[in-house]
Amino acid sequence: MTALLSNYFGGRWQAGTRGGAALFDPILGDELARVDATGLDLAAGFDYARAQGGAALRALTYRERAAMLAAIVKVLQANRDAYYDIATANSGTVKNDSAVDIDGGIFTLAMYAKLGESLGERRYLLDGEAARLGKEPLFQSQHVLVPTRGVALLINAFNFPGWGLWEKAAPALLSGVPVIVKPATATAWLAQRMARDVIEAGILPPGSLSVVCGSAAGLLDQLQPFDVVSFTGSAETAALVRSHAAVTQRSVRVNIEADSVNSALLLPGEAAGSEAFDLLAKEAAREMTVKSGQKCTAIRRIFVPQAQYGEAAEAIAARLRKVTVGNPRNESVRMGALVSRAQLQAVRAGLQHLRAQTEVLHDGATHALVDADAAVACCAGPTLLGTRDADAADRVHDTEVFGPVATLVPYRDAGHALALVRRGQGSLVASLYGSDAAALAATAIALADSHGRVHVVSPDVGALHTGHGNVMPQSLHGGPGRAGGGEELGGLRALTFYHRRSAVQASTDVLAHLYR
Structure with a gap:
């Protein structure tokens, strides 16, 4: 007993x-x-x-x-x-x-x-x-x-x-x-x-x-x-x-x-393969898999210029393909389980809800479980979705799937990007990626009213920043609007x-x- x-x-x-x-x-x-x-x-x-x-x-x-x-x-x-x-x-x-x-x-x-x-x-x-x-x-x-x-x-x-x-x-x-x-x-x-x-x-x-x-x-x-x-x-x-x-x-x-539909935003002018581009891809994949995506601060929407949509999809998917999923007692496993069967069912239902308006860029179902029985273990592989029509895909901006799921979203220009990010109706955190310090600062202030924290990643801090989703006690944790309006x-x-x-x-x- x-x-x-x-x-x-x-x-x-x-x-x-x-x-x-x-x-x-x-x-x-x-x-x-x-x-x-x-x-x-x-x-x-x-x-x-x-x-x-x-x-x-x-x-x-x-x-x-x-x-x-x-x-x-x-x-x-x-x-x-x-x-x-x-x-x-x-x-x-x-x-x-x-x-x-x-x-x-x-x-x-x-x-x-x-x-x-x-x-x-x-x-x-x-x-x-x-x-x-x-x-x-x-x-x-x-x-x-x-x-x-x-x-x-x-x-x-x-x-x-x-x-x-x-x-x-x-x-x-x-x-x-x-x-x-x-x-x-x-x-x-x-x-x-x-x-x-x-x-x-x-x-x-x-x-x-x-x-x-x-x-x-x-x-x-x-x-x-x-x-x-x-x-x-x-x-x-x-x-x-x-x-x-x-x-x-x-x-x-x-x-x-x-709830919080957090964002990662690659600023205009960053070519595929640039330092800022690679930092975005790395952080997006990491945030999808840490704690199996069960973080209130995890990246749920990834915004990139339209011209970089395909290359960003491949860069993030390439990292996700390397993730081993299964029993955390096995040293080869890099991502464990969701906490319960109820949570697994909720993630599956949320994923199905989003897939009605998106395409699958990397399918979590392709990950074979290591040392775990799929009929018993509460494991879900990381799934990257994408949408070609950022304005019409309202579910992407309204739905938080609390697991290893994120959606890649293309934008036309800087103004369009800000408008799409704000469709999250208030979030805990947004992260920005770019190399133009002035543009990064201006974007951070533009999004500050709707986010409890704006995490700015430029090449000079690529190896130093604390992470999009990591909550540091020195900084505010909380967010306006749908994120709850709280501060910790x-x-x-x-x-x-x-x-x-x-x-x-x-x-x-x-x-x-x-x-x-």
Whole structure:
């Protein structure tokens, strides 16, 4: 009988009262564990986090909380091998893809530990300079940011159980706000194990970190006005979060990251075989295959000048043909599985939907699986589609297939390219490829209003850039419009979500005490 993963809630480990949901190996089909949150006293658990965890965290300075994050980093580093085994078994990822999740999460924690150290011995932050309120300078206004006296409910997606946990929890804990983590059920094992290791190490005050596995039913009902909720997932579920009474009636602050039809754009004037052209082809193929395309930031649309359409199709397809797909335990495999049969079916359905308006430039079905049974394994080979009519192919601009699928799209001129990119209705990231610095800068600004991040790749940074889809803690993660309208990370900017801004209007003598 498989193990039932416990929840850590209300300051203690608790098992659900029912059988729960099963977690599977997406390659072998074996049941790995079960998760269940049935029977938890949700109200008591939230109250405990607010009263115990919140009070203890707020009593510490930013520097002291940063030291706790640094200690968490050491615990996670000491258990990396176990995390890699879990990722292989439960997410079906090859080692390099597991590193994006596991080491990416650890790196983000370490970055916020360093940033917190720079904030020193304060328990609140100053926001801007004091402003005179009248003719005389004696009475002024100083804005401050203070930690919210609530709890942060973090609802995460299945594709990054490790990084998704820590990229949210790190700025929350540094801010002095306790967190309740709800990992996606299908891949909850890694998040639960990481949380267990940190909790058992005794680094954080009791109530600072809770983890609830299984169904999310009832969690939103417990949110109170000074709580916050950060959600990553589908637009459909995001709409349910936004419409919940906690948000509409109790004004709970919410951050949403949802669907995103991200773009890669080769600027005009770049010939086939140029450095910029080759960088686009390389990055497009990489983004299609890392994590089997299960990244919210993955490239979904690839825009090239009409004259380069055929050559771009061949350049990208040539790279995809070299990708070995199958069991990540085999060292020859470069791309593992989708996380579940449900996800595999969703990708197949999405691919069929897109194929009604596109042609197949590279067929993922041509990839024979290595050490995997196609009847059991949740594997899909990378598929490159193309459309000759970019304006009429509305499905390409509206549909995100969350797997190893992208579409090549030709454009007539620079204005047409920008219009097509914007048909994504707001995305997490667009990447630009070219050699004209002025044109790249102008295009980046032109697309900045509809993208949370614009990643510019020119030949001089071809070997240095961090990657179209890699989310770095120093930069903003989020996007407007259909991408959810949220903002995460971005260095210390992330702390704002977990603080409340207030204006202190007082004499300069009183305000002087705020600066000490």
